[in-house]
Amino acid sequence: MAPKEFPSLPDERLKEIVHQLTQYGLANGLIMYPPAPFLENQPVLAPVTLFPTPFPREEFNKSLQIQKIYNKLYANIVAEQKWLTNVIEQLSQHDVEFTGRLWKSFLNAKQEGIPQNLSLALTRSDYMFDEISQEIKQVEYNTVSVSFGGLSHKVGSAHTYLNQLGLYSSFGSERYYTDNEIPISESDKRLADGLFSGVEYYNKEYLNGENKSIVLVVVQPDERNAFDQRALEYHLLNNYGVVSKRVNLPDVLKSIKIDSHSKRLYYQNWEVSVVYYRSAYSPAEFDSPDTWECRTVLESSMAIKCPSLLTQLSGSKKIQQLLTSHEILSKFIDQAEIKQIETSFCDIYPLDNSVNGKIAKKLAFEKPQNFVLKPQREGGGNNIYKEDIPEFLNSIPEDEWEAYILMDLIHPTIHKNLILRNGEILTDGIVSELGVFGSYLFNEKTGEILDNQVLGHLLRSKTSTSNEGGVAAGFGCVDNPYLY
Amino acid sequence: MAPKEFPSLPDERLKEIVHQLTQYGLANGLIMYPPAPFLENQPVLAPVTLFPTPFPREEFNKSLQIQKIYNKLYANIVAEQKWLTNVIEQLSQHDVEFTGRLWKSFLNAKQEGIPQNLSLALTRSDYMFDEISQEIKQVEYNTVSVSFGGLSHKVGSAHTYLNQLGLYSSFGSERYYTDNEIPISESDKRLADGLFSGVEYYNKEYLNGENKSIVLVVVQPDERNAFDQRALEYHLLNNYGVVSKRVNLPDVLKSIKIDSHSKRLYYQNWEVSVVYYRSAYSPAEFDSPDTWECRTVLESSMAIKCPSLLTQLSGSKKIQQLLTSHEILSKFIDQAEIKQIETSFCDIYPLDNSVNGKIAKKLAFEKPQNFVLKPQREGGGNNIYKEDIPEFLNSIPEDEWEAYILMDLIHPTIHKNLILRNGEILTDGIVSELGVFGSYLFNEKTGEILDNQVLGHLLRSKTSTSNEGGVAAGFGCVDNPYLY
Numbered sequence: 003m004a005p006k007e008f009p010s011l012p013d014e015r016l017k018e019i020v021h022q023l024t025q026y027g028l029a030n031g032l033i034m035y036p037p038a039p040f041l042e043n044q045p046v047l048a049p050v051t052l053f054p055t056p057f058p059r060e061e062f063n064k065s066l067q068i069q070k071i072y073n074k075l076y077a078n079i080v081a082e083q084k085w086l087t088n089v090i091e092q093l094s095q096h097d098v099e100f101t102g103r104l105w106k107s108f109l110n111a112k113q114e115g116i117p118q119n120l121s122l123a124l125t126r127s128d129y130m131f132d133e134i135s136q137e138i139k140q141v142e143y144n145t146v147s148v149s150f151g152g153l154s155h156k157v158g159s160a161h162t163y164l165n166q167l168g169l170y171s172s173f174g175s176e177r178y179y180t181d182n183e184i185p186i187s188e189s190d191k192r193l194a195d196g197l198f199s200g201v202e203y204y205n206k207e208y209l210n211g212e213n214k215s216i217v218l219v220v221v222q223p224d225e226r227n228a229f230d231q232r233a234l235e236y237h238l239l240n241n242y243g244v245v246s247k248r249v250n251l252p253d254v255l256k257s258i259k260i261d262s263h264s265k266r267l268y269y270q271n272w273e274v275s276v277v278y279y280r281s282a283y284s285p286a287e288f289d290s291p292d293t294w295e296c297r298t299v300l301e302s303s304m305a306i307k308c309p310s311l312l313t314q315l316s317g318s319k320k321i322q323q324l325l326t327s328h329e330i331l332s333k334f335i336d337q338a339e340i341k342q343i344e345t346s347f348c349d350i351y352p353l354d355n356s357v358n359g360k361i362a363k364k365l366a367f368e369k370p371q372n373f374v375l376k377p378q379r380e381g382g383g384n385n386i387y388k389e390d391i392p393e394f395l396n397s398i399p400e401d402e403w404e405a406y407i408l409m410d411l412i413h414p415t416i417h418k419n420l421i422l423r424n425g426e427i428l429t430d431g432i433v434s435e436l437g438v439f440g441s442y443l444f445n446e447k448t449g450e451i452l453d454n455q456v457l458g459h460l461l462r463s464k465t466s467t468s469n470e471g472g473v474a475a476g477f478g479c480v481d482n483p484y485l486y
Numbered sequence: 487m488a489p490k491e492f493p494s495l496p497d498e499r500l501k502e503i504v505h506q507l508t509q510y511g512l513a514n515g516l517i518m519y520p521p522a523p524f525l526e527n528q529p530v531l532a533p534v535t536l537f538p539t540p541f542p543r544e545e546f547n548k549s550l551q552i553q554k555i556y557n558k559l560y561a562n563i564v565a566e567q568k569w570l571t572n573v574i575e576q577l578s579q580h581d582v583e584f585t586g587r588l589w590k591s592f593l594n595a596k597q598e599g600i601p602q603n604l605s606l607a608l609t610r611s612d613y614m615f616d617e618i619s620q621e622i623k624q625v626e627y628n629t630v631s632v633s634f635g636g637l638s639h640k641v642g643s644a645h646t647y648l649n650q651l652g653l654y655s656s657f658g659s660e661r662y663y664t665d666n667e668i669p670i671s672e673s674d675k676r677l678a679d680g681l682f683s684g685v686e687y688y689n690k691e692y693l694n695g696e697n698k699s700i701v702l703v704v705v706q707p708d709e710r711n712a713f714d715q716r717a718l719e720y721h722l723l724n725n726y727g728v729v730s731k732r733v734n735l736p737d738v739l740k741s742i743k744i745d746s747h748s749k750r751l752y753y754q755n756w757e758v759s760v761v762y763y764r765s766a767y768s769p770a771e772f773d774s775p776d777t778w779e780c781r782t783v784l785e786s787s788m789a790i791k792c793p794s795l796l797t798q799l800s801g802s803k804k805i806q807q808l809l810t811s812h813e814i815l816s817k818f819i820d821q822a823e824i825k826q827i828e829t830s831f832c833d834i835y836p837l838d839n840s841v842n843g844k845i846a847k848k849l850a851f852e853k854p855q856n857f858v859l860k861p862q863r864e865g866g867g868n869n870i871y872k873e874d875i876p877e878f879l880n881s882i883p884e885d886e887w888e889a890y891i892l893m894d895l896i897h898p899t900i901h902k903n904l905i906l907r908n909g910e911i912l913t914d915g916i917v918s919e920l921g922v923f924g925s926y927l928f929n930e931k932t933g934e935i936l937d938n939q940v941l942g943h944l945l946r947s948k949t950s951t952s953n954e955g956g957v958a959a960g961f962g963c964v965d966n967p968y969l970y
Contacts, residue, residue, distance in 0.1 A: 024527050029515040029716045043508050043909050047527045163720075167729055168755075175755040232513045236647075245651055271652075271659040425527050 005056035005486035008418040009170050009178055019052050019169050020422055026163050031233065032156040032480075035226040036424075045229065048153055049423040049479035051463055053170065054161045054184050055434050056417055057483035058131060061138045062185070062459070065129055065438045068346065069456040071339045072127050072143060073442040075325075078334040079316045080121065081449030085333070086316060093320050097378045097405035100285045101318060107294050108311040111301035117265045119447045122200040122276060122308040124148055124193055125317075126437045126460070129346065130412040139412045140346045141435060142376075145317030146283045146309050150480060151189035151439050152233030154460040158186035158482040183484050189439050189458030194237035196441030197276060199453040200306045201244050203443060204275030208266070208304070215275035217246040218267070218305070220254060220296075222281045231280050247272065251281040254296040260303045267303035274305045283314070312446060319376050323350040323407045349410040353395075353403035362408045367392050374409050387411075416466045421479045430465035434481060437462065459483070489540035489970035492902040493654050493662055503536050503653050504906055510647050515717065516640040516964075519710040520908075529713065532637055533907040533963035535947055537654065538645045538668050539918050540901055541967035542615060545622045546669070546943070549613055549922045552830065553940040555823045556611050556627060557926040559809075562818040563800045564605065565933030569817070570800060577804050581862045581889035584769045585802060591778050592795040595785035601749045603931045606684040606760060606792040608632055608677055609801075610921045610944070613830065614898040623896045624830045625919060626860075629801030630767045630793050634964060635673035635923050636717030638944040642670035642966040667968050673923050673942030678721035680925030681760060683937040684790040685728050687927060688759030692750070692788070699759035701730040702751070702789070704738060704780075706765045715764050731756065735765040738780040744787045751787035758789045767798070796930060803860050807834040807891045833894040837879075837887040846892045851876050858893050871895075900950045905963045914949035918965060921946065943967070 011019075024047055027033065033045040079086055094102035126148035129138035162184050164170060170178035197217055205213055217238065219231065235246040247269055249257055259268050267274040277300050281287060288294055301311055324330050326347050331340055351362030366373060375386040375394065386394045388411070395403060416431040439457035444450060464478035495503075508531055511517065517529040563570055578586035610632035613622035646668050648654060654662035681701055689697055701722060703715065719730040731753055733741055743752050751758040761784050765771060772778055785795055808814050810831055815824055835846030850857060859870040859878065870878045872895070879887060900915040923941035928934060948962035 021526065025712060025716055026720070028517060028527065028529050029713045029720065031513040031515065033512060041909065042505065043512065043531045044528065045512050163723070166723060166727075167731075173755060228509060229513045232509055236510070236513065239647070239650060243650075247651075271657060425525065 003486055005484065006178075009053065009172065011170075011172065015169060015174065016052070016420070016427070019164055020427070022164060022167060022169065023050065023052065023160055023422060026160050027156065030156050030159065031229055032153055032160060033229050035228065037226070038224050040226075046424065047422070049421060050157055050160070051432070051479055051481040052420040052422055052427070054179070054482045054484035055419050055432065055461060055463055056486055057434065057436060057461065059485040061131055062436065062483055062485055065127070065138055065436055066456055066459065068343050069127060069438045069440045070454050071335060071343050073123070073125065073440045073454050074339070074451060075335050075343070076123065076125065076143065076145065076313075076316050077442050077444040077451050078449055079321065080310075080312050080446050081444070082333065083312065083446070086312065086321075089320060089324065090315050090318065093318060093378065093405070096402060101315070101378050101405075103288060103294055104297075104311055104315055107298045107301065108315070110298045111311065114298065114302040115265075116301060117304050118306055119445050120200075120203060120306050120443065120452070121310040121313050121446045122196070122306050122443050123313050123441060124196050124278075124308055124457075125440050125442075126151075127440065128435050128437045130414040130433070130435055132412045133415050134413050138346050138436065139348045140322075141412065142319065143317055143322060146314040147280045148437075148439060149227055149280070150230055150437070150460045150462065151187075151193045151458065152230035153480050154187040154458065154482070155190040155233070157480045158184060161482050162186060179484055183486070185459065185483060185485060187458040187460060187482070189460065190233040191237045191241065192455070192457035193234045193439060193441070194241060196455055196457055197234065197238055197278060197308065198242045198244060199441060199443045199455070200276040200308060201242070203452065204306055209273070213243055214273070215244075216269065216272040217244060217276045217278050218258075218269050218274045219246050219248045219278045220251050220281050220300075221248050222287060223250045223252065225280070245272065246278075251287060251296060252290065252293055255292065255299060258300075260299070265302070265304040267300070267305040274303075276306045276308055277303075278308045306443075310446065318378050319407045320352070320378065323352055326350050348412060351408040353406055353408055363403070366395060366408055372411055374411055375406050376409055377406055419463065419481070421463070421465065423479060428465055430467055432463040433466050434461050434463040436460070436483070487970055489968065490662075492537065493656065495654075495656065499653060499658065500536070500904070500911070503648055504911070506648060506651060506653065507534065507536065507644055507906060510644050511640065514640050514643065515713055516637055516644060517713050519712065521710070522708050524710075530908065531906070533905060534641055534644070535916070535963055535965040536904040536906055536911070538663070538966045538968035539903050539916065539945060539947055540970055541918065541920060541945065543969040545615055546920065546967055546969055549611070549622055549920055550940055550943065552827050553611060553922045553924045554938050555819060555827050557607070557609065557924045557938050558823070558935060559819050559827070560607065560609065560627065560629065560797075560800050561926050561928040561935050562933055563805065564794075564796045564930050565928070566817065567796065567930070570796065570805075573804060573808065574799050574802065577802060577862065577889070580886060585799070585862050585889075587772060587778055588781075588795055588799055591782045591785065592799070594782045595795065598782065598786040599749075600785060601788050602790055603929050604684075604687060604790050604927065604936070605794040605797050605930045606680070606790050606927050607797050607925060608680050608762075608792055608941075609924045609926075610635075611924065612919050612921045614896040614917070614919055616896045617899050618897050622830050622920065623832045624806075625896070626803065627801055627806060630798040631764045632921075632923065633711055633714055633764070634921070634944050634946065635671075635677045635942065636714035637964050638671040638942065638966070639674040639717070641964045642668060645966050646670060663968055667970070669943065669967060669969060671942040671944060671966070673944065674717040675721045675725065676939070676941035677718050677923060677925070678725060680939055680941055681718065681722055681762060681792065682726045682728060683925060683927045683939070684760040684792060685726070687936065688790055693757070697727055698757070699728075700753065700756040701728060701760045701762050702742075702753050702758045703730050703732045703762045704735050704765050704784075705732050706771060707734045707736065709764070729756065730762075735771060735780060736774065736777050739776065739783060742784075744783070749786070749788040751784070751789040758787075760792055761787075761789045762792045790927075794930065802862050803891045804836070804862065807836055810834050832896060835892040837890055837892055847887070850879060850892055856895055858895055859890050860893055861890055903947065903965070905947070905949065907963060912949055914951055916947040917950050918945050918947040920944070920967070
């Protein structure tokens with residue numbers, strides 16, 4: 003089935019859409035801070051599309067259906083600690099700056115003692131719909147600081163609002179989309195549900211079920227995307243009566259204490275059940291040794307980390323590349339599960355001295371137009387695309403190539419849509435990336451999964467001339483699917 | 487019972503309260519536009535107190551209990567059309583500029599024909615707690631464009647949030663107030679309920695019960711308080727599926743049409759059931775004759791006006807003054823009802839040639855420190871206080887004095903509190919004004935009241951050195967009671 007045509011509307015109508023969308027978004031917290039320096043009391047509307055973007059319903063549903071398998075897969079990877087640490091140790095020799103330091107933090111924590119076997123993950127699996135295979139293809143699986151679950155609900159509500167006002171219809175008073183065609187993500191509430199699974203376990207286990215522990219949200223200083231994070235905190239308090247406290251990553255050690263005997267973690271006068279990182283995922287954050295020290299100290303406390311260092315490391319691109327091997331994948335999930343997720347895999351190659359690695363090194367220079375080169379680190383802005391790959395590889399020593407993976411480019415549909423950004427409308431075509439949120443609470447030692455949830459969706463779009471999709475990084479915007 | 491002491495907290499804690507309050511407020515739409523010129527996508531946090539302000543619980547409850555009597559009283563005044571129009575006609579000779587023009591608009595509409603007998607009022611009765619009598623005293627009864635019902639809910643939620651975080655307690659982790667001590671106003675949802683009573687009636691009467699008419703919100707251009715109004719619109723859509731459309735008062739005639747036969751009102755392709763004015767209450771709005779023409783034309787349509795011209799005029803200060811006469815009051819409500827509301831009356835005097843008027847003219851010059859002089863028009867910034875009264879009266883011809891009323895000053899308690907305004911903290915003592923929202927749908931011809939509701943509360947505060955309390959006008963802030 004083909005999607006309905008993109009509504010063609012007169013300029014005056016577009017102006018009204020911008021006006022209504024702007025006020026609705028501001029009234030409902032669809033906001034972020036502008037690039038620093040900014041004043042705390044002067045946010046702006048988050049960049050957002052004027053219309054929902056077509057996405058095939060079947061593939062959308064599939065992305066939600068397979069999330070629990072992905073959750074299980076990555077929990078099992080962490081539980082196979084010997085295998086995982088072996089991969090990471092190798093990788094850390096090539097990606098010294100980031101993977102290497104996370105790995106060292108883990109080793110230090112291990113030496114100190116890691117008293118808490120339970121670990122919580124809030125993850126997001128990102129896909130593009132590939133025009134050639136007509137299937138979703140996984141871009142990456144994020145295991146730390148997944149963002150925009152708070153804003154996703156609001157953009158779905160905003161598009162629904164515009165639709166209810168009749169503004170998408172040529173007549174101006176009818177609903178262009180049925181309600182069923184615009185799914186509203188409940189990821190803002192659901193991610194709070196995910197966090198609560200960790201809090202609840204801790205309270206039962208260590209506080210006789212008394213609901214008095216808090217979530218310590220470890221953030222970056224001057225966070226532009228604070229309101230996305232706040233949405234989760236407010237739901238956690240409203241729906242579960244659980245307080246969150248925010249602390250900047252570099253300042254953690256000034257404000258916490260750990261009981262030397264019980265290893266319980268305290269912030270001010272509160273006991274912390276879950277340490278929730280919305281930070282610690284990019285090399286730039288770790289400018290000072292103090293920051294690494296924070297990560298190590300928190301890891302050695304009794305609080306449940308979201309994520310633990312091992313869970314964070316399981317999200318390395320290298321792992322994603324290894325999982326494209328059926329043999330490796332079979333170590334973690336069964337054949338029926340593999341069958342459900344493997345069609346969402348892209349071809350991914352290592353750039354090492356293995357057989358596949360040698361093939362990949364050749365491909366990177368001979369057919370660079372088919373690939374994207376990705377480093378280990380998270381966050382937009384670091385990938386190298388197509389014809390830029392050979393020059394980039396030539397600019398670094400060959401023994402550093404192993405820190406990267408070479409990935410088949412996905413061919414997303416370019417859709418018409420308009421992006422509202424800083425009060426201006428961008429009119430290029432757009433490509434979209436669908437994210438599905440999940441959470442799992444599990445025992446890293448035994449592999450037992452105590453809780454496994456699917457937590458809603460996110461659509462991010464970017465102008466088709468831009469290669470990167472990070473919204474906070476300034477290249478894209480939040481969007482919502484129109485399902486067809 | 488005395489209120490708990492105002493919490494005395496270190497500077498660092500106040501900083502955290504400001505930080506948490508700012509982000510909570512911005513995330514939840516506790517916002518307004520800064521003074522013009524402003525960009526539509528750059529709102530600021532509404533001015534707000536850091537703490538809830540003490541208010542005696544009994545008097546708070548009483549204010550809610552008597553609202554239905556006030557609603558009935560003012561509905562009955564409008565139904566006594568002969569009496570009301572007699573008063574207004576007189577008044578319009580002295581207040582030519584405003585009351586006079588509203589009155590003329592009414593006469594023009596009457597000549598044209600006013601086909602709709604039903605009228606909807608969303609009102610707000612404002613009180614101060616008077617230290618001397620230990621009772622609430624009514625400042626005024628507003629019958630047009632009552633504001634801050636949308637934001638009131640949000641400030642109550644914000645104070646509750648800060649309390650839940652433990653920030654008001656010296657220890658930093660306990661609730662300083664019980665939940666029961668901070669009432670959260672539901673006025674945002676409830677005012678939408680009030681509007682819906684009119685929509686529902688219209689749909690039943692004229693559209694076979696089909697829920698397809700809209701509310702036309704007639705606003706001022708460049709409205710700073712748009713988000714307060716929006717909160718009602720969004721609730722109306724979410725809770726009742728009723729669309730609102732906003733139109734600037736001066737532009738109304740360009741975008742509506744009235745069927746010459748049925749007198750039904752249409753905006754674009756929508757049929758309008760309720761015309762909701764968030765405008766048309768201040769002389770400055772009526773710069774062009776077109777604006778008066780708009781008011782007349784809409785009055786002559788079948789749509790239910792909120793408020794009608796007569797209902798708006800019933801809120802004149804002159805009426806409030808006349809109602810202080812027991813004899814007059816007895817025309818509209820019974821003795822049991824009078825008993826319940828009369829303790830909330832202030833002494834109010836006319837400045838005319840009646841016996842009372844002559845006394846008042848003397849008092850205004852001899853004991854001006856006991857009085858405030860008020861013109862007919864709504865909105866802050868127009869009152870003359872205490873020692874300024876004689877000079878002001880001397881500056882205008884005596885036959886214009888009749889356009890004013892002289893009112894006993896209320897002696898409100900000055901409380902400690904801090905106001906956050908444009909990122910700065912104001913540390914003066916504050917005085918507060920409690921507002922109670924009400925709605926009534928009634929037949930202006932027969933006096934039949936079809937619906938009578940109490941719709942929640944509002945507390946506004948201002949620094950005690952400022953005489954005026956308009957929040958949008960820039961002198962005060964939104965607040966919420968702590969009940970003791």
